[in-house]
Amino acid sequence: MPRVIVANLQEGMTLLRPVTDKNGMILLSEGTVLTEKWIERIQDMAIEAVYIDGPTQRTIPKEEELARLDARFKYVEEVPHMKLLKKLIKEHIEGLYVQ
């Protein structure tokens, strides 16, 4: 599950993995529900991202993603093996939207 950049953290998110300092000392344990205060503290540390519980939020709707896939393959549909590749990528994309 998703790594969230510290700048994008929001109140109410739950830590999937503990936040540690450079030496591995645990600062916030897993399962901590983030409050505004915790988020500020995390943002003050030299940490890039933390792991948050829950599904990745997909910003592009599935139909749009699949339409883009069609557009990318427009000129190579008939090239050997590209059908297979497209099928696998399509299944992969569809899998991303299953909650």
Next chain:
Amino acid sequence: MSSEIIQVQRSKIENIGALPTVPATLKRISAIIEKPRVTLDEISHFVSNDPALTTKVLKMVNSAAYGFPGRISSVSHAIMLLGLNVVKGLLLGISVFEIMEKVMSGLWNHSLACAVASRMIAEKKGVKDPEEISIAGLLHDLGKVILILEFQTQYEKAMQETLQKGITIYEAERIFFSNAHSDIGMWLAEKWRFPKNLVEVIAYHHNPVLSKAAPLETAIVHFSDVLIRARGVGFAGDPFAPSLHPAVFDMLNLSEHDIKDVLARVEESVDATEDLAL
């Protein structure tokens, strides 16, 4: 269409320190890397003297593209674990793509995703140094950076051409320039004294059957390039999935499960590397 083919001169490109458009960081790194017997100490010293560069190197080696998440804390440690060629490649990747994000947004993501996919396929194929293939994946398009910096107007025309004709940027480059990005990347890789296999991957990632010294490595990066573009991660000059070379498909002999595995890993790493936007 009345466009003149631009002659790209190897001697000029190789003299990268004299190209006015190339930023100073890249020139400094180039000057260090091209030394015939550059030592680990010299590289380590060079990087350590530049805090911004140090941070970027450490971010990269601790990222999903390499196998040591969060475990490498110093440049000398990175060099010991990854080897000189990989660190040389990383330094170049970092300095080249920093520029690139400014001129072609998305190429860094494309390259990073290729690095992840290449490393993973290399592992599946039991290649001895997956890190070196990862570097090849990271650097395969470095020629595009130089082409854009040197011939910005024509390169923009070439990108327009891809949309009008439904061709790839590699095909468009060959309409507008005497040499494609793969040639330019090869010239520089040779100048920087990269090992033969890395030079060949860069030179032949669009014509993988031409590789003699590194057919498997070249096939891996070719496949990764096609897969990443087909998945639509980043941007490499045109919005199309290029054709996969059938010989590469046969050579790698990846199962459907393998391919989906690679796609899943790339997806994770794309999420995780948002903060690697250097």
